[in-house]
Amino acid sequence: MRVVIAEDSVLLREGVVRILAEAGFDVVGQAGTGDELMLKVRSYSPDVAIVDIRMPPTHTDEGLRAAQEIREKHPGVGVLVLSQYVEPAYAMELLAESAEGVGYLLKDRISDVHEFADAVRRVGDGGSALDPTIVSQLVGRRRRDGPLDELTAREREVLGLMAEGRSNQGIAERLVVTERAVEKHVTSIFSKLRLPPATADHRRVLAVLAYLRG
Amino acid sequence: MLRARWAILLTAVAFTAIALALVFTSDHESTPAFTAAANLIVAWSFIACGVVALARVSDAHFGLLMSAVGLTWFLSALTESNNSYVFSVGNLLWGIPLAFFIHALLTFPRGYLETKIVFAVVAAAYGLLSLAPLLFSLFGEAGCSDCPQNEFVLVDSNLATTIVGVLFIGVGLFVCGATIWVLIRRWRVASAPLRRILTPVFVTSATAIGAFLLAAFVSAVSETASSVLWWLVLFAVASVPTAFLVGLLRTRLARASVASLVLELGVARDPESTRDALRKALGDPSLNLAYWLSDRSRWVGVSGWEVDLEAASQGRRTTLVEHDGEVVAAFIHDPSVDRELAGAVSAAASLALAREQSIQVVRQSESRYRALLNAIPDLMFRMSRDGTYLDFKGDRDDLAVPPEELIGSNARDILPVDVAEGLLEGIAHALDTGEVATGEYELTLNNVRRTFEARIVRDGDEAVLIVRDISERKRQEDELRGSRVRLLRAGDEARRRLERNLHDGAQQRLVSLSLALRLAHARLRDAPEEAERLLAGASEELAQALEELRELARGIHPAVLSERGLSAALEALAGRAPVPVGVTVPPDRFPPAVEAAAYYVISEALANVAKYAEASAVEIRVTRQNGRAVVEVADDGVGGADPTRGSGLSGLVDRVEALDGVLKVESAPGAGTRIRAEIPCE
Numbered sequence: 040m041r042v043v044i045a046e047d048s049v050l051l052r053e054g055v056v057r058i059l060a061e062a063g064f065d066v067v068g069q070a071g072t073g074d075e076l077m078l079k080v081r082s083y084s085p086d087v088a089i090v091d092i093r094m095p096p097t098h099t100d101e102g103l104r105a106a107q108e109i110r111e112k113h114p115g116v117g118v119l120v121l122s123q124y125v126e127p128a129y130a131m132e133l134l135a136e137s138a139e140g141v142g143y144l145l146k147d148r149i150s151d152v153h154e155f156a157d158a159v160r161r162v163g164d165g166g167s168a169l170d171p172t173i174v175s176q177l178v179g180r181r182r183r184d185g186p187l188d189e190l191t192a193r194e195r196e197v198l199g200l201m202a203e204g205r206s207n208q209g210i211a212e213r214l215v216v217t218e219r220a221v222e223k224h225v226t227s228i229f230s231k232l233r234l235p236p237a238t239a240d241h242r243r244v245l246a247v248l249a250y251l252r253g
Numbered sequence: 254m255l256r257a258r259w260a261i262l263l264t265a266v267a268f269t270a271i272a273l274a275l276v277f278t279s280d281h282e283s284t285p286a287f288t289a290a291a292n293l294i295v296a297w298s299f300i301a302c303g304v305v306a307l308a309r310v311s312d313a314h315f316g317l318l319m320s321a322v323g324l325t326w327f328l329s330a331l332t333e334s335n336n337s338y339v340f341s342v343g344n345l346l347w348g349i350p351l352a353f354f355i356h357a358l359l360t361f362p363r364g365y366l367e368t369k370i371v372f373a374v375v376a377a378a379y380g381l382l383s384l385a386p387l388l389f390s391l392f393g394e395a396g397c398s399d400c401p402q403n404e405f406v407l408v409d410s411n412l413a414t415t416i417v418g419v420l421f422i423g424v425g426l427f428v429c430g431a432t433i434w435v436l437i438r439r440w441r442v443a444s445a446p447l448r449r450i451l452t453p454v455f456v457t458s459a460t461a462i463g464a465f466l467l468a469a470f471v472s473a474v475s476e477t478a479s480s481v482l483w484w485l486v487l488f489a490v491a492s493v494p495t496a497f498l499v500g501l502l503r504t505r506l507a508r509a510s511v512a513s514l515v516l517e518l519g520v521a522r523d524p525e526s527t528r529d530a531l532r533k534a535l536g537d538p539s540l541n542l543a544y545w546l547s548d549r550s551r552w553v554g555v556s557g558w559e560v561d562l563e564a565a566s567q568g569r570r571t572t573l574v575e576h577d578g579e580v581v582a583a584f585i586h587d588p589s590v591d592r593e594l595a596g597a598v599s600a601a602a603s604l605a606l607a608r609e610q611s612i613q614v615v616r617q618s619e620s621r622y623r624a625l626l627n628a629i630p631d632l633m634f635r636m637s638r639d640g641t642y643l644d645f646k647g648d649r650d651d652l653a654v655p656p657e658e659l660i661g662s663n664a665r666d667i668l669p670v671d672v673a674e675g676l677l678e679g680i681a682h683a684l685d686t687g688e689v690a691t692g693e694y695e696l697t698l699n700n701v702r703r704t705f706e707a708r709i710v711r712d713g714d715e716a717v718l719i720v721r722d723i724s725e726r727k728r729q730e731d732e733l734r735g736s737r738v739r740l741l742r743a744g745d746e747a748r749r750r751l752e753r754n755l756h757d758g759a760q761q762r763l764v765s766l767s768l769a770l771r772l773a774h775a776r777l778r779d780a781p782e783e784a785e786r787l788l789a790g791a792s793e794e795l796a797q798a799l800e801e802l803r804e805l806a807r808g809i810h811p812a813v814l815s816e817r818g819l820s821a822a823l824e825a826l827a828g829r830a831p832v833p834v835g836v837t838v839p840p841d842r843f844p845p846a847v848e849a850a851a852y853y854v855i856s857e858a859l860a861n862v863a864k865y866a867e868a869s870a871v872e873i874r875v876t877r878q879n880g881r882a883v884v885e886v887a888d889d890g891v892g893g894a895d896p897t898r899g900s901g902l903s904g905l906v907d908r909v910e911a912l913d914g915v916l917k918v919e920s921a922p923g924a925g926t927r928i929r930a931e932i933p934c935e
Contacts, residue, residue, distance in 0.1 A: 099812070124803045126812075150792065150795070181832050182833050
């Protein structure tokens, strides 16, 4: 899987490159700014672009804007945005229209190499990867009573993993249950929340997030 | 008009000659000299009156009528003719001058017939006085034995003559009565100057008409008595034009008073005496004066109040007074006042009124300045060099002693020594150098400590003090200073807390991490399992450190607030709150400082909710109202929060007030807490 990485901190960039190379990815380009990133994406047509949210010159949200541009101009390229901290508002911006081939993770997640590689792969395959912090914020958000209260603890767990963008298989592995059991939970969740069933994982993400956001 | 007057005079002279010839050749006139003299007096007095009246355009119509009376009066001379036809025609025409006379009388002094009723009376008079002689001539001989024969007689019937006589007297009484009624009515509504003109005319006319009626009545009874009465009528009639002339001349004679007016105006000291002099000169006690203030485009009366000239002129006449080609004043007077006289008075008074007008202008601006002065809330004092109060403007509450005791008192006696000394020093400085001296002092008035600021200005050898109560400003300044200090302290406190958190948290973890890594490094070969355990622990420690740093950074300033605004920042804040939070925020941006203040108000309020409120729900509303951001945070908890205690809320008050905003906390026990901040956005 071909990867382009944009990160202005050279040390961190090298670290990520090494981790990705070890995990079997083909890092085809590295960039330190948004413009450079666009150039690399145009030139190498990667499967995934990993983008730091803060880059020169303003160190605010260049990565986010670059990500939007890539999704617009190169729909086949997945974008995984990394950030020192995560904001639900940014997540919603990224996922505004589609959760296909999008990821938004805390930089901390890099240290869990297996999880990180999995997320990159999901995004590269057109799936999604949303940071658990955001998901837990959304799920844990206090609401005046609603159908969310009717979910069992396990169902809530499954709901959260769905929102992170995991497939049924991924959820099953994570919870150490059978895929069949996960399917049952998913059906139950969708009926309790009165959501129409969604087949593709990234569509499922969007439906769940929209629901959680209220 | 001059030609008309000459024509009348020449005709009159010719008529006089003819009449004299007729009278003195008459064979049926027993007293030619007396008759001629009496009738000439009557005729010429009317003609003279008419010619005088004709000299003035406004009286021309009246003059013509009077002249007509005089000229037609000569027609009676025809009855002196010895020729029977001339005699008979003369007998037909004796009523004409009387009709003209009634007409003239009823047009006086306006020159026209005012109403339809008056017009009808005049028409009736003409009808009666032209028909009656004809009827008399048709039914009877003339009254004297040696007169020529009446050529127009149809039937010499005593009965018919009597019937005509009764009819004539009846209708004549009616016409005379109506004329007198019109005159009385006119008299009653007349103004004083008009009455003065009407009086002689009406008295003589009434006498003449009365005598005429009496004569007509008596003639039916006794010939001798009536002939005496007819003479009386003749003289009464002759006196009427004299009376008319007196009335007309009275207005002209008044012009003589213009000269004395000028003298009186010369000594008039105020608008009131000027007005009285004008009243006297025009003989109109209802006259009023108005001065034109050109700079303000309005009229003011004698007393200085604004006058609506148009309304005041209703049914009256206004004469403008000009000086150097500019209107300076106007007087509003009775319409009967002679125009020319009014014009003459206006010209004579122009200088005096121009002076009065400028006095009025000054008075007006003076009262304007006074109003301006009174609108200034400052206290003002006029003081002498030695500190004696000479005059003041201000409220009782702002004075150290009651106002009635202030003037004449010395500052040393009523103010604390240091304040009095300071004031005297300031006064001396202002008087000596002409510079404005300023200073502040404090006084305790009615047990309230107040701060005043004085500006001392020289005015001749006296000082004017303008004193302003600046207690409120002082208080605000103190408060501002206080809140600035608190903000600084809060900033220091926040930095100290940050330092402590970094020191106790992330730094400690990094130190222990460094230790763990060294240990792991040392054990890597000898005890790889222990090294692995150490590394796993280090990794955990590192994650904790990162999490803490993240939280710290967010506490200092959430990046999303500056990058995406309040709406995005509040979403994260609400998501972490331990109770359900409803958020309503406009999607557009506020200025950064306003957003930050609003964010911290909400953040602090939510922290308080979590700590104390025991609430089940919170509502956050941010709205834009009249250029202000209005932030409201309301919970349904236990209430009882006090913004003056606990640094959290008072810190918020300072933060909001630093932006000229206001923060209010409503927190009655048991009723939840509602925090409302209003922050100007401009």
